[in-house]
Amino acid sequence: MKLIKLCMACVILTTIVGSTAQADEFMYALSNYTNGNLLKIEPTTWAVIESHPITNDEALFGGLAADAAKDIYSIDGYNDENLDRTFRIDRANGAGTVVGDTGFNWNFRFLCAHPVTDVLYGGRDNALFTIDRTTGAATLVGNMTGVGGQITALAIDSQGNAYCTSLGNTSLYSLDLATVEATHIGDIGSGSGYQDLAFDSNDVLYGVHFFDAGTLYTIDTVNATETFVVSTSYRGITFIVEGPECPGDIDGDGDTDLADLATLLGAYGTSVGDPQYNPDADFDDSGSVDLSDLAFLLADYGCTS
Numbered sequence: 001m002k003l004i005k006l007c008m009a010c011v012i013l014t015t016i017v018g019s020t021a022q023a024d025e026f027m028y029a030l031s032n033y034t035n036g037n038l039l040k041i042e043p044t045t046w047a048v049i050e051s052h053p054i055t056n057d058e059a060l061f062g063g064l065a066a067d068a069a070k071d072i073y074s075i076d077g078y079n080d081e082n083l084d085r086t087f088r089i090d091r092a093n094g095a096g097t098v099v100g101d102t103g104f105n106w107n108f109r110f111l112c113a114h115p116v117t118d119v120l121y122g123g124r125d126n127a128l129f130t131i132d133r134t135t136g137a138a139t140l141v142g143n144m145t146g147v148g149g150q151i152t153a154l155a156i157d158s159q160g161n162a163y164c165t166s167l168g169n170t171s172l173y174s175l176d177l178a179t180v181e182a183t184h185i186g187d188i189g190s191g192s193g194y195q196d197l198a199f200d201s202n203d204v205l206y207g208v209h210f211f212d213a214g215t216l217y218t219i220d221t222v223n224a225t226e227t228f229v230v231s232t233s234y235r236g237i238t239f240i241v242e243g244p245e246c247p248g249d250i251d252g253d254g255d256t257d258l259a260d261l262a263t264l265l266g267a268y269g270t271s272v273g274d275p276q277y278n279p280d281a282d283f284d285d286s287g288s289v290d291l292s293d294l295a296f297l298l299a300d301y302g303c304t305s
Helices: 002-015 258-267 291-300
Strands: 024-030 037-042 047-053 072-076 085-089 096-101 109-113 120-124 127-131 138-143 151-156 162-166 171-175 182-187 194-199 205-209 216-220 225-230 236-242
Touching: 072 096, 072 109, 072 236, 109 151, 109 194, 120 151, 162 194, 205 236, 258 291
Parallel strands: 151 194, 194 236
Antiparallel strands: 024 037, 024 236, 037 047, 072 085, 085 096, 109 120, 120 127, 127 138, 151 162, 162 171, 171 182, 194 205, 205 216, 216 225
16 A cells, blocks of 8 residues: 555656646626626736626616625616615626615615625615625615715725725725724825726726726725726626636645645545545545546646636
């Protein structure tokens, strides 16, 4: 057994070059408030690579938000007497589903998923809510303090730091999500305001303007300055990292790496009934962890989902 493991280790050291399977990040954007399309965009060339008509919506004024399950949400409804609705969009085909009434009719709306806690936040004017993704109902967290003007967009980075912007002088604030207290960082001064904000996986903050046809900018969260990226007509944006599934990921941590390899080697040569047999390492369900299972894992080695 030890000799087999040693030989396998030698093979591994001389053959592993890493998988070419990598995760890719895309921007998803809303093309219009009504009768819009969900656009999938490659964020280096900004080319639209997919476009799907959104179905079953009335008017999506709430921007876009993607949760940990990579489901896309918006707020559906006009500024009328009817309750607005939490709305889910299938990113594969644009099919829309009304999750349920928020319980409110909102004016300026925004939506954002917390990348750490996966809580879905929504807002109207200067009030912050959490959104139940099962019922659609909104629960008030509190009314923001320390802000000037209408808050129109919210984004949260990978560390859980929240930022929001207002109309008028397009002020940028940091926001404490627990106390709902905003701290003024500076005035971007564009005069347009932001329809939506979103962080990419590198914690670069992007925003699309209200009044210049949804032009896309990056925003410096330290200096409250914006940099033009590309002319667009987007009405909502969110970023999603998409990658291949990793079938060799034994420990379920999202990649196939040395830990998975070590687990398989620990069970190598065992069969059902043996104390060290690991069914998760028996990829072909043959009842034994053998060379075919090792080859399967090596073919997936380096994969990140």
